[in-house]
Amino acid sequence: MKKNVYITDTNCVTPLGFDVTSNWEALLKGQSGIGLHDKLGMLESFYASVIDSEQLNTAFAGISGESHFTKLEKMLILALAPIISQHKITNRTAFVFSTTKGNISLLENENCEIEAAHLSALAKKISTFFGFTTEPIVVSNACVSGILAIAVAKRMLQSGVYDNAFVVAGDEVSEFVLSGFNSFQAMSQAPCKPYDKDRNGVTLGEAAAAVYMTSHSDEVQNGDMKILGDGAINDANHISGPSRTGEGLFRSIESAFKESGLEPEKLSYISAHGTATLYNDEMEAVAFNRLGLQKVPVNSLKGFYGHTLGASGLLETVIAIESARKNQLIGSKGFSEMGVTQSIEVIKEHTENEINYFLKTASGFGGCNTAVLFEKVR
Secondary structure (H helix, E strand, C coil), X not given: CCCCXXXXXXXXXXXXXXXXXXXXXXXXXXXXXXXXEEEECCEEEEEEECCCHHHHHXXXXXXXXXXXXXXXXXXXXXXXXXXXXXXXXXXXXXXXXXXXXXCHHHHHCCCCCHHHHCHHHHHHHHHHHHCCCCCCEEECECECHHHHHHXXXXXXXXXXXXXXXXXXXXXXXXXXXXHHHHHCCCXXXXXXXXXXXXXXXXXXXXXXXXXEEECCXXXXXXXXXXXXXXXXXXXXXXCCCCCXXXXXXXXXXXXXXXXXXXXXXXXXXXXXXXXXXXXXXXXXHHHHHHCXXXXXXXXXXXXXXXXXXXXXXXXXXXXXXXXXXXXXXXXXXXXXXXXXXXXXXXXXXXXXXXXXXXXXXXXXHHHEEEEEXXXXXX
16 A cells, blocks of 8 residues: 655745745735846846845854855755754655755856765755765756655655655756856846736746655644645657647646546646746646646746746745645736636635645756645645
8 A cells, every 4th residue: 555645844945034934924915035136147137036145144153153055055954954853864764855056156166176066965965964864865857856856755755765754955046047047038037927928038046945754644733735646757849948738747747646546626726837938838828728727726936936946846835835724825926917828727816715735836948847736634
């Protein structure tokens, strides 16, 4: 019999706050972390959601007096620390780390050894800080990395390799990332507007998020989340463009529903990827319609946080879990008028709504797609 796997504890570090409570309160007020920033690299100015370094350093000083950590490392440690303090790490505890670019900014220093920027080195540094005895597991698959990390941890717990897991994801806004998206002409000239008719590109952001997962039912309380099913299918369409038919996302969601046994009409809410690029938002709308999910309330949190790359899937899952616990849907900031050809139920305003089941989706470069279904424990 397949083991049940649950998420019981969550945390996040973003420009809107360094815990879930402060982020939730900011979202309810309609606050966004996106602002106009001065020159970085070839860009004279750009919109992005960036964590204040002074505030981050002050918060980190409350955890450690060590000064050799990068900005991203401090974000990751701050996200994990409150959760780890509530649970014991054993030799059957997994540490799963998700990112796209990690400490890529280190390479801006010509004296930096390239090994220092390896994702494995970053994962090991964080796991060593907290005293994990197992080898860290790195998940890096473009922008689905954060939610894919949950699926990977779930499968490892179900296989019996581990009893529980800490999953953390993080990425920062760097010159490398900015120049990459700018070269695709994919960056918006204003704060992004997912699914809106006037959307014209992505806004980048930075964040870290963390969750605790367990296969032990005695650790679970009402309001925690049971992971019902997952799917991760690559559409192999293009290095940077999604399948126009939404094939990879369609099959990922289909796979998650098949594993879960859940009837689609029971779904309460979809936390979508919603990057505000022309092709991503259209592709998602096509996939949702093909699955008969066009009437399910859907939002994107990119208007609040920007696209936080490898952190986005986990960060948005953390907020979706809080939505389910509060039975409140968050409006999709920046959305005004439908800009996709297929009708979907984009949430315009914060709305109270019973949330028992929700779906988290993500799509990324290379045609990767991931979908995970959750049930609220009652």
